[in-house]
Amino acid sequence: MNEPTMTGRPTVTVVVPNYNYAKTLGACLDAVLAQTYPPAEIVVVDDGSSDDSVRIAESYPCTVVSTPNRGVSAARNLGVLKSSGDIVFFLDSDIALRPDALQRAVAALESDPGLGFVCGVYDDVPLFDDGPVERYKVLHGHYWRVRAAGPVHAAFFSLGAVRRSVFEAAGPLDETLRATEDVEYGARLAPFSRIELRADIVGRHDDDDRLGILLRKQFTRSVPLVSLFAERGRGRPKLAETAYRPAAVALLCLSAAGFAAAMLPGAPSQALVALGGAGLLGYTVVERRLLNFARRRAGLRLLPVFYGLHALMNLTTGAAAAVGGVRWLLSADFRRLYAGSPKPLTQMPGGPADA
Template sequence: MSVIVPTHNSAKTLGACLAAVHRLRHPVTEVIVVDDASTDDTRAVARRFPCRLLVTDRNAGPAAARNRGIRAATGDLLFFLDSDCAPEPDALGNALAVLREQPDVACVHGIYALEPLFDDGPVEAYRLTHGHHWRLRHVGRVRTTLFAICLIRREVFDTVGLFDEKLRASEDVEIGDRMGDRYGIVLTDTVVCRHDDDSRLGSLLAKQFRRSQMLIPVALAERGPAGIRANSAAGLLTAA
């Protein structure tokens, strides 16, 4: 069992993330932190914990960081965590239970808690409420992978390839699209993490606009009962 944490300029949250990793009730073989050329104190924070720290010379994006972690990992099961997420103590054990109970499933990902990792105000509260509930609506078998908190069999990458390093966003959704019908994917509310989300409206809107451009083709492909949709048509009209 290898834990992989890609990170960039996350000195604020990485300590809470790694502390939560070491509180997991299920044992792990190794914890790998891949620092994607941070310019803050991220590496100093990582060195306070018993983990393997890999450092890149230039910022190449989360896909490249995840790929480096995969290549370095020794486990047959890979537990991915974003560096702004702190898993609940039972998160890994619950994800593993899904794999054991459903042998055709190769990927299990979870949901955000309503409680933030750090309380930064009403914009973050809105964002977490939205993120929590749209994931909750889709609990069960899905066709989309979200790697903020995700347990996956290593063999998947041997079959479909690694993350597309040309993508700076939605690279986890794209690899789920490549998994197609070959591997079962489950979204479960038993795998939970506290998340530190955007707290400023301007940066939130800019990020969502960038990501939405990448998600349009995926949204078209994900039509159907197993597709994940974060917003309903009525919700989009209301927001407009």
């Protein structure tokens, strides 16, 4: 295993949770091994993959831990338990870091004792280009993270470094959550330290390339956020930090409602069409910087595709918020979704208490 060459500086563990990402795992580990600040250890936690992931991981100088499928939060928790670095750098197996990513993360944490978690951004090109849906998702993912750079309230575990002492103080990730675990953890981390999103820590991401999967994930992840935003007080994430702007979501939903209502028998169609057009125009104005960014980076040919895909994602987010709002009103269990306290690391399966 590579050892740091910077005497006296923090040791870094890279924890890579993986589930059926044989396609990208090699590129991910190659990039980790090419870091200018070499990690002290790499721990790959394979979460019950059925592809060639384990064989690929075992061909690299890293610790490979294989478990039945329990979800990414459980895999990350187990990776922390199986490691010893002063800093834990969490990295999803579909991301390849720039060579200076670890060095920049360590420097940020060393320079600011009050900073406990530092997150990176995705590059504006995909790790493997699989078509226009992925190009849209990668461009948007890069844009909104750079837009939100600075102090944030969500801990982006796909690409981020945390002091081990801070992680242990806040407790492990909530393994009952299969989505939204990053924003829940950010809210829980707030009393212990600050979180910062930095545009100079970069990884190239292999994102979803099928529209159905993209929309389903967006809906699934957005519904429970209603409970988190409603209940987390000062530590909760801010609406301005979300990937999809609330104003854009509201205006596009208003536009869609206006156009849909105009088709109803007996409806005042002209007024409703005007309402729909006004909502669409307002949405376009709100998102003008994003659209200009897409035009500059991807060209005019992709812009209509980008516009349409972004509209679908905003409408999906609006539908999810509506469903989440109804569930919050009707279900006490939904309102308490984030009220539980995860067990400390020493009580997690595989932790010292089970040794």
